[in-house]
Amino acid sequence: AQRVTQPEKLLSVFKGAPVELKCNYSYSGSPELFWYVQYSRQRLQLLLRHISRESIKGFTADLNKGETSFHLKKPFAQEEDSAMYYCALSGTTGKLIFGQGTTLQVKP
Amino acid sequence: NAGVMQNPRHLVRRRGQEARLRCSPMKGHSHVYWYRQLPEEGLKFMVYLQKENIIDESGMPKERFSAEFPKEGPSILRIQQVVRGDSAAYFCASSPRGDREGGYTFGSGTRLTVV
Numbered sequence: 001a002q003r004v005t006q007p008e009k010l011l012s013v014f015k016g017a018p019v020e021l022k023c024n025y026s027y028s029g030s031p032e033l034f035w036y037v038q039y040s041r042q043r044l045q046l047l048l049r050h051i052s053r054e055s056i057k058g059f060t061a062d063l064n065k066g067e068t069s070f071h072l073k074k075p076f077a078q079e080e081d082s083a084m085y086y087c088a089l090s091g092t093t094g095k096l097i098f099g100q101g102t103t104l105q106v107k108p
Numbered sequence: 109n110a111g112v113m114q115n116p117r118h119l120v121r122r123r124g125q126e127a128r129l130r131c132s133p134m135k136g137h138s139h140v141y142w143y144r145q146l147p148e149e150g151l152k153f154m155v156y157l158q159k160e161n162i163i164d165e166s167g168m169p170k171e172r173f174s175a176e177f178p179k180e181g182p183s184i185l186r187i188q189q190v191v192r193g194d195s196a197a198y199f200c201a202s203s204p205r206g207d208r209e210g211g212y213t214f215g216s217g218t219r220l221t222v223v
Contacts, residue, residue, distance in 0.1 A: 006150075036214075043112075044151075044199065044214040086150060093156055093164040094203065095141060096212070100150040 002027050002091045006099035013077050014107050021072040021102045023061075023087030032090035033070040035061055038101075039083045047085070048072070057081070077106045110134075112202050113182075114215035121190045121222050129218045132182040133202030140183040141212065142175060145197040154198075157183055190222045 003026040013019055025031055035047040047056055050063045050070060061072045070087060087099040113132040121127050133140050138159050143151040156164040157177035168175070172190075177183040187194055197219045201212040 041197075043216045044201075046212070091153075094139070094205075095153045095156050095164060095167075096143075096151075096201075097153065098143075098150040 002089060002097050004087050004089050004097055004099035006085075006087055006102050008102045009100065010103045010105065012105040012107065015079055016076050019072075019074045019077045019081070019104065019106075021085050021087075021104065023070045023072065023099060025068050025070060025087075025089050027068075027089055027091075031063070031065075031070075033061075033063060034088045034090070034096070035059070035070075035072050036086045036088060036098075037083050038086065044086065077104075079106045079108055082106045112137075112200060112213050112215035114198075114200055114218050116218060117216065119218055119220050121220065123191055123222055124189050127187040127190050127194070127220055129185040129187075129198050129200075129220070130182040131185070131200035131202075131215055133200075134213050137202035137204050137213070139203040139205060140177050141201045141203070142183075142185050143199045143201070145199065145217070147196070151199065154185070187220075190220070192222050195220055195222045 005024045033050045036044045037047045038044050048061050059074045063070050084101050084103050086101045088096040091097050115130050140157045142154040145151045153167040155168050155175045172188045174186045197217045199217045201214045203212050
């Protein structure tokens with residue numbers, strides 16, 4: 001079965017603290033994984049894709065096939081990082097399978 | 109490039125009416141995906157279309173929902189005889205190619221409220 005799990009519905013941290021948003025997946029083939037961010041009920045924006053291995057806005061994510069995880073990390077959270085974050089898996093035909101999402105709240 | 113345009117942004121319908129949601133993909137994109145976001149839930153895939161063809165409709169409810177992407181004009185998601193449970197945000201995304209490597213651009217969504 002193709003599935004993405006984000007165990008935390010809400011993650012609240014103070015500004016400057018490290019952040020880790022968890023994502024685990026289930027996929028029988030070679031996974032293509034993404035992180036999307038949604039600010040304040042706006043459109044989803046692509047944050048990261050694992051194939052590019054880049055860092056965007058200070059965020060990084062490493063694919064761990066052994067643990068079937070793709071956690072999103074940032075060493076020092078900023079208030080403007082407050083948003084909803086979705087982990088997604090690209091299934092057959094290119095459709096995206098999303099996790100439930102994690103709301104990141106960065107307090108001043 | 110105006111990006112993916114969805115209209116209307118907000119749509120209110122009474123139970124039993126029809127809802128038509130439009131999605132104009134980015135210029136040069138011929139692949140369109142529709143997703144539904146129910147309150148307090150993540151996005152769920154509904155349907156994937158390429159010009160004039162439905163490629164994958166595995167996420168579409170069996171009744172009342174249909175989608176099209178004609179040769180000319182936007183993609184349309186149509187919901188007949190709406191019920192309260194159809195209230196949700198509907199997002200479309202477009203891609204230049206329907207492969208697994210992403211490259212999707214999302215629209216701002218249409219928020220449907222059924223009263």
